[in-house]
Amino acid sequence: MLEQLTGHEDPHPIYERLRAHGPLTRDEDGMWVTTGHALTNKILRDRRFGVRYADGSFPDDGSPLPQSFLGMDAPDHTRLRRLATPAFSPKRIDHYRTRVEKVADSLLDSDEFDLIADFAAPLPISVISDLLGVPDADTADFAAYGALVGASFDTGVTPEMADATDKVLALFDRLISERRRTPGDDVISSLVAAEAEQKLTAREMLGTLVLLLVAGFEAMVNTIGNGCRALLEHPEQWQLLKSNPDLAPAVVEETLRWAPAVHLTTRIAHEQVDEIGKGEIVTLIIAAANRDPEVYPDAHRFDITRPHKPEHLAFSSGAHYCLGATLARMEGDVAFRALARRMPRLRQAGEIRYRESVVIRGMRSMPVSRS
Template sequence: MLEQLTGHEDPHPIYERLRAQGPLTHDGGTWLTTSHPLANRILRDRRFGVRLSDGSYPSNGSLLPESFLEQDPPDHTRLRRIAMPAFSPKKIDEYRTRVEKVAESLLDKDEFDLIADFAAPLPISVISDLLGIPDADTAEFADYGALVAASFDSGVTQEMANANDKVLALFDRLITQRRRTPGDDVISSLVAAEAEQKLTAQEMLGTLVLLLVAGFETTVNLIGNGTRALLDHPAQWKLFKARPELASAVVEETLRWAPPVQMTSRIAHEQVDEIGKDEWVTLLIGAANRDPEVYPEAHKFDVMRVHKPEHLAFSSGIHYCLGATLARMEGEVAFRALARRMPELRQTGPVTFRESVVIRGMRSFPVSRS
C-alpha cells in the first residue's frame, strides 16, 4: 500500500486505511505501524536498531557516505557526541540574529515562490555558516539537498552522482584547509577530533554530509508546510498574526500535522513479540502524529494544541534529531517574519509536490504579499 503514497498531496486517507488494520500490520514484506505509542516505544527500544543483528548495514544504493544516522551504539554514541556541541541551545541562540537578518533580506519581493525564494535559501545560509562553507559555494547546496531527498525514493541518478561528487570534493578541500588553518566552525572541530583519533576521515565526511542535508531538508519543508497550513486555515493565520508569540506553537503543530519526514525504519535485533529477528518495521510518523488515541481531533490543524506527548517529527530515542533546536528556531523566525512583513500573504497558483514517500514537502509554492 505504501507505493500509493508517492507525490500525494494528502497521504492520510491511506494512513487511515492502514490504521484500521490495527496498530501493527504486515504489508509488502515489512511490518508497519501507525500507532504513536508503539512507534515511540520501538524508537526507544534498544532491541531495535538501524543495522542488522550481525552489525551489517543493508545497502540502499545511496552514494552518501555513512554517518551516525546509519550506526548503532557504540559507534553511533561516539560520533553523535562529537557533533553535539555545534547544536547546543547556547550555540543555536547565537545564530538567531543572523537568521532574522537573512529572513528579512529574503522578503523583499511582491510575488515569489515561497520554496525557492524563501524556505530553501534561509536554512542553506545558516547551515553553510555553521559548517564554515564559503558564500561562493552555497548556491549548489539547495539543489543537492533536493536531489538527495529524491534519491530516497527513486534511487541514484547521474545528476545526483555529479552533485554528490562536487559536494564531497568541496568538503575534502575545506577539510584540508582547516587542517592547516583551524577556525571556529564544525569542520574545524571535526578535524580536531580526527587528529585525536576520535573519528576517521571517512566518518568525518559522513558526518558533514549528514549535517548539511539534515540541516537543510527538514527546515525547508517545515517552513513550506507550515505556511501552507496557515494560509489554508485563515482563522489560525489571523490568530497567529495577532499573537506572534505563538510562533513556537505554529512550529510544533506543523511538525505534528505535516512532518517533513513521514516515515523511518528499524530492524529487530531479536524476536520482539510478532516481529522476528532481522525483520523491518516501518514507523509511519505522519500517521502516528495524527493518532486519534493520542491527539484529540487529530486531523485538525490547531496552533493552540497542547502537545503531550511530543510528536515524532524529530524521531525519538537515541536517534532523536540532533538539529531539532536549530530547525525549531529557524521555523519560528521564518513564520514571525512572514506574519510581520506579509500579513496579506496569499497563494497565487497551484503548488507542486515532491515525488517522495519519505519526505513530505513542496517543489513550488507561488505566493504574493497582497
C-alpha cells in the same frame, strides 16, 4: 499498501486504513507497519531494534554517499553523535538566531515569489553554511548540491545526483584541507581536531558533514513550506498567528505534528520481539503516529493552540532523536514570525508542485504574493 502512494496525494486515508487493524499490523505486502503513537515511540526507544541488522550489516540503498551516524547503531552512533553535539549548544543557537532573523527579512522584499525556492530553501542553507564554516562564495553551489543530494530520497541515484555527490564531497575535502592548515570556530574544524585525535576516520567525518547538510536543509525547507501552506489553507489559524506572533513556536510544533517532513522510517529487530521476528523490518509511520486520535483529540485538525503532550515524533525518539531539534525549532520560529509580520496579506498565487516522494513530504514550488 504504502506502495500505492504518490508524492502529491494525501496519504492519511491509507494510514487510517492501516490504523483500523491496530497499532501494529502487516500491510498487503507482508510488511510490519506501526500507526500508533505509543508503539512507534516505544520501538524508536527500544534497544532491541536498530537501523542495521544485528550483525552490523546495512540494507544497501545504492547511495554513493558516505555512511553517517544516522545509519549506525551504538557504539559507533554514540561516538560520532557526541562529536557533532557541540555545534548545537544553546550558545551557538543564540548566535545563529541573529543571522537567521537578518536573512529572513532580506528574503521577504519581493511582491511575488516562490515560497520554496526564494524563502524556505535559502533560509536554512544560510544557517548550515554558518554552522559548517562554508564561505559565502560557495553558499549558492552548496545549496544546489544539497538540494540534489536530498532529492535522491525521492528518485534514487541518478546521474545528476551522483554528480552532485562528487561536488559536495570535493567541496568538503577542500574545506577540510583548509581547516587542517587554519582551524576556525566551526563544525569542520572541530571534526578535523577529533580526527587528529583518532576519534573518527576521514570517511566518518565526510558522512557526518553530509548528514548535517542534507538533514538540516531537507527538514527545514519542508517544515517551513508545509507550515505556510497549512496556515493559508486554514485562514483562522493564519489570523491567530498574525494577531499574536508569539504563537510562532506553536505553529512549528503543530506543523511538525500535522505535516512532518519525514513520514516514514524503519527499524530492524535484533531479536524476537513479541510477534516481530529477528531480522524483520518494521516501517514506523511517524505521520500516522502524529495523528493518533488516542493521543491528539480531533487529530486531523490543524490547530496551533493545541497542547503537544506527549511530544510528536517528527524528530524521532530515543537514541536517534534529532540532534538539531532545538536549532530547527528556532529557524521555524523566526520564519513564521517574519512571514506574519512582513506578509500579513500573503496568498497563494499559482499552482503548487509537490515532491514525488512517499518518505519526505513537501512541495517543490509554491508561488505566493504579498497582496
